[in-house]
Amino acid sequence: MKLRRCQALLFWASSDACITQKFLMRKNNILTIPLRVLGNAEKEFVFEEKADIFPVLADMEQQGEVVFSSPVRIQAMVCCSSDHTCNLKGQVEARLSLKCGRCLKEFVFPLKTAFSLVFVRMEDDTDEEMQEEREMAAEEAGMIPFTGEELDLCEAVQEQVIMALPVRPLCREDCQGLCPVCGADRNVESCTCEEKVVDPRWKALSGLKIPE
Numbered sequence: 001m002k003l004r005r006c007q008a009l010l011f012w013a014s015s016d017a018c019i020t021q022k023f024l025m026r027k028n029n030i031l032t033i034p035l036r037v038l039g040n041a042e043k044e045f046v047f048e049e050k051a052d053i054f055p056v057l058a059d060m061e062q063q064g065e066v067v068f069s070s071p072v073r074i075q076a077m078v079c080c081s082s083d084h085t086c087n088l089k090g091q092v093e094a095r096l097s098l099k100c101g102r103c104l105k106e107f108v109f110p111l112k113t114a115f116s117l118v119f120v121r122m123e124d125d126t127d128e129e130m131q132e133e134r135e136m137a138a139e140e141a142g143m144i145p146f147t148g149e150e151l152d153l154c155e156a157v158q159e160q161v162i163m164a165l166p167v168r169p170l171c172r173e174d175c176q177g178l179c180p181v182c183g184a185d186r187n188v189e190s191c192t193c194e195e196k197v198v199d200p201r202w203k204a205l206s207g208l209k210i211p212e
Contacts, residue, residue, distance in 0.1 A: 031157070032150040035080065042079040047153070048072070051094070054158040066165070067097040069108065074157055076115075084121035085143070086151060091115065092160045098169040102177030103185055113164035118143045119151055 031047060051068035052058040060066050076090030091114045098109045120143040144156060176186035181193035 031153045033078065033153065035086075035149050035151070038078060038080045038086070040080065042077055045074075045076050045078055047074040049074075054154060054161070056158050057161060067106075068094055069097055070095040072157065072161065074153065078151075086119040086121075088117040088119065088151075088156075089115070092157060092164070094161065098166070100171040100175060101168040102170060102175045103187055104178065105171055105185075107169075107171040109166070109169065111161065111164050113160055115156075115160045117156055119146050120144070122147050 031049065031053070033045065037043075048071040051061060051072055054072070057066075057068070057072075061068065071094070073093045074090065075093075076088045078086060078088050080086040091112060094111045096109045096111055097106050099106055122145045146152060178185055179191050179193050182191050184191045184193075
């Protein structure tokens with residue numbers, strides 16, 4: 001099935017029957033799950049979306065930091081309880097192109113990370129200061145506050161993807177990198193360059209010229 005821009009795939013399943021439905025569940029270009037489809041039973045949701053609907057991921061692509069070669073796939077089991085909390089457990093998957101931090105070549109990185117999130121519903125309060133305090137308390141407890149009749153997954157999913165990205169991407173663990181002298185890729189060729197080892201305590205003085 002080909003995915004078109006601004007199109008989402010959603011599947012949900014219950015113990016009694018398996019229902020498959022394809023429709024758009026987005027408000028202001030943000031992924032959402034209406035509470036009315038949840039009820040009290042645990043349901044499974046699977047979304048596939050292009051990375052450009054997530055603001056930070058789209059910005060990373062524009063900056064050339066990463067290229068998403070597949071849609072972002074989110075699978076989650078969702079269960080809401082009577083105390084206004086919704087528990088989500090699942091995983092996020094995507095295939096990306098990253099640049100190796102040693103040899104600078106691009107390589108495919110299969111991103112896959114599990115998550116467990118708790119959304120807690122906040123009642124609208126006319127006192128904005130009190131509302132902010134409640135939301136801060138929920139966040140400090142590791143929960144995601146929300147209001148209204150929908151769960152907004154965009155920011156939470158985006159955060160999971162960012163946390164799963166390697167701090168220093170490597171095409172492979174034993175990547176030899178580039179020669180700092182001639183720039184040769186040591187994974188494919190050898191060179192005869194000799195590296196001068198400089199004591200880091202004197203490195204700041206390496207460019208100092210003494211007049212004759």
